[in-house]
Amino acid sequence: MPSTATHTVDAPHAADAPLIVMEDVNKWYGAYHALRDVNLSVRRGEKIVLCGPSGSGKSTLIRCINHLETIKSGRITVDGVRLDDSTRSVDAVRSEVGMVFQNFNLFPHMTVLQNCTLAPMRVRGVTVAAAEATAKRFLERVRIAEHAHKYPAQLSGGQQQRVAIARALCMEPKVMLFDEPTSALDPEMVKEVLDTMVSLARDGMTMVCVTHEMGFARQVADRVIFMADGQILEQADPESFFRHPTHPRARSFLGEILAHH
Amino acid sequence: MGYTLDFSVVIDALPSLLWGCLATIGLAQSGMSLALVIGVAGVVARGSNQRWLRGLVIGFVELIRNTPFLVQIFFLFFALPHIGLTLNPTVTAILALGLNGGAYAIEIIRGGVQSIDKGQIEAGLALGLHKGQVFRMIVLKPALRAIYPSLTGQFIMLTLTSSICSAIAAYELTSVAQRIESDTFRSFEVYFTITGLYLAISWLMMTGFSVFSRRYFNYPTR
Numbered sequence: 001m002p003s004t005a006t007h008t009v010d011a012p013h014a015a016d017a018p019l020i021v022m023e024d025v026n027k028w029y030g031a032y033h034a035l036r037d038v039n040l041s042v043r044r045g046e047k048i049v050l051c052g053p054s055g056s057g058k059s060t061l062i063r064c065i066n067h068l069e070t071i072k073s074g075r076i077t078v079d080g081v082r083l084d085d086s087t088r089s090v091d092a093v094r095s096e097v098g099m100v101f102q103n104f105n106l107f108p109h110m111t112v113l114q115n116c117t118l119a120p121m122r123v124r125g126v127t128v129a130a131a132e133a134t135a136k137r138f139l140e141r142v143r144i145a146e147h148a149h150k151y152p153a154q155l156s157g158g159q160q161q162r163v164a165i166a167r168a169l170c171m172e173p174k175v176m177l178f179d180e181p182t183s184a185l186d187p188e189m190v191k192e193v194l195d196t197m198v199s200l201a202r203d204g205m206t207m208v209c210v211t212h213e214m215g216f217a218r219q220v221a222d223r224v225i226f227m228a229d230g231q232i233l234e235q236a237d238p239e240s241f242f243r244h245p246t247h248p249r250a251r252s253f254l255g256e257i258l259a260h261h
Numbered sequence: 262m263g264y265t266l267d268f269s270v271v272i273d274a275l276p277s278l279l280w281g282c283l284a285t286i287g288l289a290q291s292g293m294s295l296a297l298v299i300g301v302a303g304v305v306a307r308g309s310n311q312r313w314l315r316g317l318v319i320g321f322v323e324l325i326r327n328t329p330f331l332v333q334i335f336f337l338f339f340a341l342p343h344i345g346l347t348l349n350p351t352v353t354a355i356l357a358l359g360l361n362g363g364a365y366a367i368e369i370i371r372g373g374v375q376s377i378d379k380g381q382i383e384a385g386l387a388l389g390l391h392k393g394q395v396f397r398m399i400v401l402k403p404a405l406r407a408i409y410p411s412l413t414g415q416f417i418m419l420t421l422t423s424s425i426c427s428a429i430a431a432y433e434l435t436s437v438a439q440r441i442e443s444d445t446f447r448s449f450e451v452y453f454t455i456t457g458l459y460l461a462i463s464w465l466m467m468t469g470f471s472v473f474s475r476r477y478f479n480y481p482t483r
Contacts, residue, residue: 068387
């Protein structure tokens with residue numbers, strides 16, 4: 001896993017080159033060491049579930065991938081583009097990386113349709129007609145097309161989160177990041193969002209998900225990564241991770257989380 | 262109580278009073294526009310990473326909010342000519358109202374921008390929008406909605422404050438009234454009438470603001 005050689009990173013469009021590469025990434029919040037020597041490589045089409053106790057750096061890690069957080073040292077490369085704080089690299093990466101947030105973050109003053117067409121029109125320069133066609137296609141896909149002309153406040157949490165997924169998909173990203181997408185939902189709405197994510201996974205989307213939904217991890221993840229104290233402590237396919245977690249922290253974490261299910 | 266009310270002077274002077282109203286509205290409108298520009302620019306500058314720029318804005322707001330409007334307008338009108346800057350009364354009045362209203366607008370708008378959830382900004386950035394686009398397309402409208410009552414209240418205040426511009430003989434309702442009063446000595450009738458006219462202007466503005474609000478902020482909130 002550690003240190004992918006530089007020349008493979010610089011061959012961006014090779015189909016077998018990893019989509020995301022993080023090398024020796026370190027991040028601090030003041031004196032707090034939030035990410036410690038993180039190395040992670042995500043293949044095209046791979047589905048990764050990140051788990052770990054709160055404050056372990058999972059969210060911070062995925063927020064570094066689209067530069068919502070800056071790093072202190074190390075390198076992050078997305079689809080061959082090295083994130084280097086330049087506007088150009090940040091723009092290039094963000095337009096290829098979709099993100100879904102815990103609190104949906106839909107824009108309250110825009111209809112569902114407008115939420116979905118804003119970025120394609122303003123960032124990609126797509127025409128209104130084309131943007132709306134794309135939006136309708138993805139709204140259909142998350143089964144919420146009939147609410148296209150409603151405002152976010154008129155929808156339930158689960159519906160809002162599905163719109164947020166459609167909004168991100170409208171940019172036709174190469175990878176989707178999910179930051180605890182079901183944590184703010186009422187229990188009866190978790191399933192509709194997870195179902196949407198499962199179907200997205202089935203269609204081959206590359207996904208990095210921070211979630212405590214272990215059922216989801218079992219069902220779709222190619223790899224489960226366990227983090228604590230800003231470090232990746234263990235990674236394995238879901239079967240082995242859930243059956244035989246090796247790191248003691250992973251074992252106690254699983255014990256706690258599975259006790260609730 | 263030997264005073265007999267005689268509103269005939271007011272009726273004769275009605276056309277000039279109505280022109281005065283229009284002048285007041287025009288003055289207020291120009292002042293508000295300038296205040297809004299200063300307000301938005303001030304908020305952007307206040308968030309700059311240049312320390313001197315932030316300091317400048319803070320200093321400006323402190324200066325304006327802690328000194329009387331009459332002194333501010335006298336300074337612009339009587340003091341600036343000594344350093345070679347002479348402005349006519351109307352321009353001075355607009356400038357004074359704009360600077361004064363702007364200082365208050367900075368504080369109000371800043372509050373509105375701070376009321377926006379950081380997640381909104383992050384969602385915009387994550388979609389690939391630039392900071393400026395995020396501000397204009399995502400932050401501005403909900404922020405404006407949050408501060409609309411205080412901002413429009415400030416604007417009505419600014420309109421009423423414009424009467425102080427009569428002190429430098431700017432053309433507006435109060436100075437028109439003063440002229441009629443000094444010609445006719447009908448103080449009660451004249452000031453009674455313009456009190457009503459100011460009330461009508463305020464009421465008209467409030468109605469306009471609420472009509473605009475209903476049309477522009479037409480999205481539901483929780």
